[in-house]
Amino acid sequence: MFNNYKQLIASKIKAPLSTAELESLITETADDAFGDYAFPCFKLARVMRMSPVQIAQKLAAEVELDEHIVKVEAVNGYLNFFVNRLELTWDIISDVFAARGLYGNSDIGAGKTVCIDYSSVNICKSFHIGHLSTTAIGSALYKIYTALGYNVVGINHLGDYGTQFGKMIVAFKLWGDREVAEREGVAELQRLYVKFHQEEPSNPQLTEQARAWFARIEKGDPEAQELFEFFKRVTLDEVMKIYRRLNVKFDSWNGESFFNDKMDKPLQMLRDKGLITESQGAQIVDLSEYGMPPCLLVKSDGSSLYATRDIAAAIWRKREYDFDKCLYVVAYQQNLHFKQFFKVLELAGFDWAKDLVHVAFGMVSLEDGAMSTRKGNVVLLKDVIDKAVAKAGEIIADKNPNLPNRDKVAEQVGVGAVLFSALESSRIKDIVFSYDRVLNFDGETSPYLQYTCARCNSILEKVGDYKASKVVGDYRALDDPETLRLVKLIGAFPQAVQDAAAKYEPSIISALLIDIAQAFNRFYIVRRVISDNLAEQNARLQVVDATASVLKRGLALLGIEAPDKM
């Protein structure tokens, strides 16, 4: 395998710069006409006291060609290198095959552990589209880091603690019914919660009772505990169904309540280090030196806060998993909170505080404004998935009514469309939810990727086991712009997987998959694969095979399945 063209090219440029410097300046060209790699000569102008155009010409004349670098041209101050394109093609395709379906995998993460805190459902609250981003992004990062050899710990930091559960108990005892709750699930719990908030203003006693019940949960009162566990089970039963459909998995379900009895030591440690001061009756860490408001750790009534719990959780996770990195896939609204508690841990002397990363993403809102659980103004994720699956089913009935496993394929396509909607663009962008967009299966969408993959499979199925053919594929048949473009994009996949991990940005993979699919569909139209010329056919089949393999793998990293046919 020969894949380091940049390095080779750098060694061939006779300029007054180190090989490493030269290598860092070499770029891939945007257009085949400019070759495959280019070296801009502008920076050399000063050192060499010549114009970039002259430099390019001089350097071009000095480059020694070989079997890898077949042509050099000096154009507009650039030194354009043409590599042996058949060799390039062969290298990339054989790489894909050698990976046996796991192209892009690597061992760069071997021996390292990454914790990913994502999805983090709230007990008693419906799972709505506002939770899609954290779930889809976190899950994709889980799969991406796993592919890179990391030991990954997926953590669902359950929202299972807080005064709202006192409210829930009051509401449930007043208006609720166990059978109804079993049957209706979270929707019923949600209804009770909303009703509580409607009644509360006119009935202050409710607030008092809620507070009392919450205190009973904390003290471990059997009745309170039992009810709380019931709510938790009802919620998780429902959410698990969604996780199963979305291919989402967790290794830990230790939520907020798990850290209830684990905050005292960290707090004492912070006090011992002199970080905590008293302010307006509360205990805080003053961060004014760092341009931040104080981090509140203990309320004036002595109870803990969000940050207290997160600090305890971070310390616990470090001890339990000894992570090299701990990611928090949480909306950017909480930017300050993360900056604050990361800083507190840093001040406490934990050098691993630098390994805590807030993977922030944008807000999801509805066309008529923000969602509100209390107001009941939400779009349930289940409804979105169901609609997408139904839409996929309709399209199948219309276009491919004899398709085997229609329901399964509809599920894969519908679920894929929903997941992809959260993974297609940079995570920081706000999203205004629109059924029109999620249910659009044309263009840059996951159904398009799946469809392209199915097209590949269709060709492969039609010809049968081409690898058993006695006729060897003739790579000279692959010397055309469409194939070159496609193959180069496939070759970019492993780096894209690494970039996606380094930047915590699954959309880097989504974007490349779209490019690959577009390039393939172009290839598909222009270059007929199945033909009487078996040498040509077998060469092209390898391209098709590799394309299918990469698309399938890329989709899998995003948590999306690729049906064989659709």
Added chain:
RNA sequence: GUUCCCGUACCUCAGCAGGACAGAGGAUCCGCCUCCUAAGCGGACUGCCGCGCGUUCGAAUCGCGCCGGGAACGCCA
């Protein structure tokens, strides 16, 4: 008020550790299924890359200042 994020075509976005003419998709209009799946392909249309100044041989990309939008800012999570 302070801090952070965003601002590229009618819409949604890519490009941003500076490089060769700014790219996709959606929408709209036109064309392509006796030929490997038309969930496809091709074409047309659409741009002071928010504005200004600066750094540079070169800026959508870096810096500063504005403007516009969003978020956060002490006892919720």
